[in-house]
Amino acid sequence: MAEAKIRESKLHDIAHFGIRSVVGVLFIVHSTGKFDPGFSNFFVNVGLPTELQIPIGILELLGGTLLVSGVLTRIASSLLAIEMLGVIFFIKKLKSFSGPGGVELDLIALAILLVLIVTGPGRVSISHIVKKIPRFLQ
Numbered sequence: 851m852a853e854a855k856i857r858e859s860k861l862h863d864i865a866h867f868g869i870r871s872v873v874g875v876l877f878i879v880h881s882t883g884k885f886d887p888g889f890s891n892f893f894v895n896v897g898l899p900t901e902l903q904i905p906i907g908i909l910e911l912l913g914g915t916l917l918v919s920g921v922l923t924r925i926a927s928s929l930l931a932i933e934m935l936g937v938i939f940f941i942k943k944l945k946s947f948s949g950p951g952g953v954e955l956d957l958i959a960l961a962i963l964l965v966l967i968v969t970g971p972g973r974v975s976i977s978h979i980v981k982k983i984p985r986f987l988q
């Protein structure tokens with residue numbers, strides 16, 4: 851699989867890791883509320899079946915964890931990007947760009963996820979370390 855390369859310097863590697871980690875932690879923290887039984891009222895209010903509460907919580911928790919660790923980054927980013935599109939168009943219905951119900955933070959998260967889909971996990975990731983192991987064994 852071809853890997854997109856931004857630049858090959860330590861500063862770029864650290865920045866890539868930082869951006870990947872920030873969006874991953876955002877999803878991990880955001881997932882915790884979905885495991886609260888009282889959160890099902892939100893799903894009902896926005897027209898979603900309550901049965902989606904736990905799967906969406908698991909997606910955000912697992913996807914965020916995969917992003918932070920740098921494992922299956924493109925797959926996790928793709929699934930989370932689909933979720934963000936659902937939030938932007940189905941839940942918030944593009945009512946406002948900023949303020950209550952605004953989509954600006956959702957768009958930022960979506961943009962970061964799209965960049966991660968293109969660039970992959972980067973060199974500061976478990977995926978990159980695992981890729982290097984065969985070289986050490988030779």
